[in-house]
Amino acid sequence: MEEPTDKALLEQFRDERTRNAAFTKIIQRYQRKLYWHIRRMLIDHDDTDDVLQNVFIKMWKGLDNFKEDAQLYTWLYRVATNETLTFIKQRKADMFTRYGDVEYSIESKLQDDNYFRGDEIQKKLQMAIATLPEKQRLVFNMKYFEEIKYEDMSKMLDTSVGALKASYHHAVKKIEEYIRNSDDVNMKS
Amino acid sequence: MSEFDNITPEDLDNLEKYAPTLAKLGRQNPFLVPDGYFDALPAHIHALLSIGESARDRFLGFQLPDRYFEDMPAMLHAMVLLADASKNRDAGLVVPEGYFENLTGQIEQLSALSAMLDKEENRDVPEGYFEQLNSELATHLALDNLKQDKENMFVVPAGYFDSLASKVRARLAMEQVNQGSDADVPEGYFDNFAARLQARIREEEKQQPEEKQEAKVISLFVHIRKNVRTYAAAASLVLVLGIGWVIYKTSGSDKIGGDPGIVKNDDGKSGNNKQPVIRDSSDKKNQPDNIAGNPGKNPGTNTPLVNDTANKQPGPDNVVNNVKKDSANNIPDPQYTVVAEMPATFDADMKAAAIEYLAANEDDLGDLWDEIGGTK
Known part of the structure; x- marks a missing residue:
């Protein structure tokens, strides 16, 4: 049995009788992609869960106004990206309010995450990614792990393809340097 | 133009050229997801939505009226204007002088007029009522004025009403005291008091008529006569001692x-x-x-x-x-x-003096005279 297209699911969602079923299918179709998109940015599972729920609730509220000239997939990624960046900004503000100059640290999250199974090399890679600016980190994750095309990524992030390439290029350079430096330190030690 | 515009995606994908160390790491997903998380996620999202669309909202359970924040500036401005207006709400309104003092009278007049109008509607007005109304009103007003003038003719002493309460209380206290004393007198005691008093006086006069007469003249000898035996014994003793002493002296002086x-x-x-x-x-x-x-x-x-x-x-x-x-x-x-050394005539002189004294007081010293056996 063929899966219904996004267009078909949107039509079912607009129908009151099939709205819940269509909504469930949309969630099931995009929940993993959106989850990993958010998780690679926030590292922590609980934070990711909160943001992902907000993304789907916003989808429920705004799906009636969704324009069909855009793809549902692109629109959901944009919503998830914005929610993730907003969450990070809020956490930074909360940390500054509570602890002063202690910043919201992705590295610390990585150290404390119980749901991280990677080895030291994987952890080193994640630590290198965590040192990147948020925009570069986002582009690197989407390109390196999710293998999203620059064109699609340009629609999702509303950024030019050239800017995405540059971000990705700078991100790769920084990560390479970080890993090399850490290896040199380890070999010397 | 940036240096990356000429870089094709394939070039960027060639990590072995740009980032050989990163290329060796691979693209494994190091993160874990709790078991059954994705299976339960749709139901969890539905549950959240069934609780309420705003269940995850920061204003959990609270709702705002439509366009609350949009209309808030205009509402605040209106409230400020109302507050300013309430401060000066009496500024533009003037009450005629003495309005509230005459308000009751005016209401009474209006009530009377209303009653008259009601009577007119009911056609119960006596014939010629309205023709005589003015004169009757004038008469009532004159009588009222006269009454007020008469009341004003009387003058109350200064401070009368201030001390009235204390006076009343004092009088009540006095009446209570009088009532208490009356309670101690037998009933009808004062009715025949004068008659009983006169009867008692007459009775006492009958019982002691002589004492009352003697009380008018008091004689000194009465007292002596009552005590004559005492005086007589004393005189006899003195006389015997005196005689004995004289005899003793004359015998060995x-x-x-x-x-x-x-x-x-x-x-x-x-x-x-x-x-x-x-x-x-x-x-x-x-x-x-x-x-x-x-x-x-x-x-x-x-x-x-x-x-x-x-x-x-x-x-x-x-x-x-x-x-x-x-x-x-x-x-x-x-x-x-x-x-x-006594004279020889001492005894005779003493006896003569005693007899002379007894003779002078014969009435009072009769008993003593007999005791000493004297002769008159």
């Missing part, structure tokens, strides 16, 4: 020593000079008290008299003390002489 009649002469000489000394009863230094009373004191100066050679005034005290001294020595003191 030449002895000196142990004789109480020895006194010191005024000139301090002693001897057989038996010149009698008559004591002056007015002389306080020879008062009888000194005979048996204070033997060593001068009654006038309260100074000792014994051996007081400076005090040459003799007295019974000195007589007794000095006699004892002399008795101890058993040698007659030449300074002392016998002074109580």
Whole structure:
């Protein structure tokens, strides 16, 4: 049995009788992609869960106004990206309010995450990614792990393809340097 | 143009060229997801939505009216204007002078007019009522004014009403006291009080008529007559003692020593000079008290008299003390002489005087006269 297209699911969602079923299918179709998109940015599972729920609730509220000239997939990624960046900004503000100059640290999250199974090399890679600016980190994750095309990524992030390439290029350079430096330190030690 | 514009995606994918170390790491997903998370996620999202679309909203459970925040500036501005207007709400409104004082009267007049109108509607107005209404109103007003004038003619003393309450309370207290005293008098006590008083006076007059007459004149001899036996016994005793003393003296008057009649002469000489000394009863230094009373004191100066050679005034005290001294020595003191040598006619004189006294008081001393066997 063929899966219904996004267009078909949107039509079912607009129908009151099939709205819940269509909504469930949309969630099931995009929940993993959106989850990993958010998780690679926030590292922590609980934070990711909160943001992902907000993304789907916003989808429920705004799906009636969704324009069909855009793809549902692109629109959901944009919503998830914005929610993730907003969450990070809020956490930074909360940390500054509570602890002063202690910043919201992705590295610390990585150290404390119980749901991280990677080895030291994987952890080193994640630590290198965590040192990147948020925009570069986002582009690197989407390109390196999710293998999203620059064109699609340009629609999702509303950024030019050239800017995405540059971000990705700078991100790769920084990560390479970080890993090399850490290896040199380890070999010397 | 940036340097990356000429880079194709394939070039960027060639990590072995740009990032050989990163290329060796691989693209494994190091993160874990709780078991069954994705299976339960749709139901969890549905549950959240069923609780409420705003269940995850920061205003959980609270809702705002439509366009609340949009309309808030205009509402606040309106509230400020209303507050300013409320401060000056009385500024533009003027009440005629004396309006509230006359309001009650005006309402009464309106009520009367309303009643009249009601009567007019009911066609119960007497014939010619409205023609006489003005004159009747004028009459009522005149009567009211006259009444007020009459009331104003009376003057109340200053502070009358201030002290009225205290006066009333005082009067009530007095009435309570009077009521309490009446309760102590038998019922009808004062009704026949005058008659009972007069009857008692008459009864007492009948019982003691003589005493009341004697009470008018009080005689001194009545008292003496009542005590005549006492006086008579005293006089008899004095008389017997006096006679006995005279007899004793006449039988042995030449002895000196142990004789109480020895006194010191005024000139301090002693001897057989038996010149009698008559004591002056007015002389306080020879008062009888000194005979048996204070033997060593001068009654006038309260100074000792014994051996007081400076005090040459003799007295019974000195007589007794000095006699004892002399008795101890058993040698007659030449300074002392016998002074109580009575005349031969002393008894006769004394008896004559007593008889004369008894004769003068025959009525009062009748019993004593009989006792001494005197003859009139």
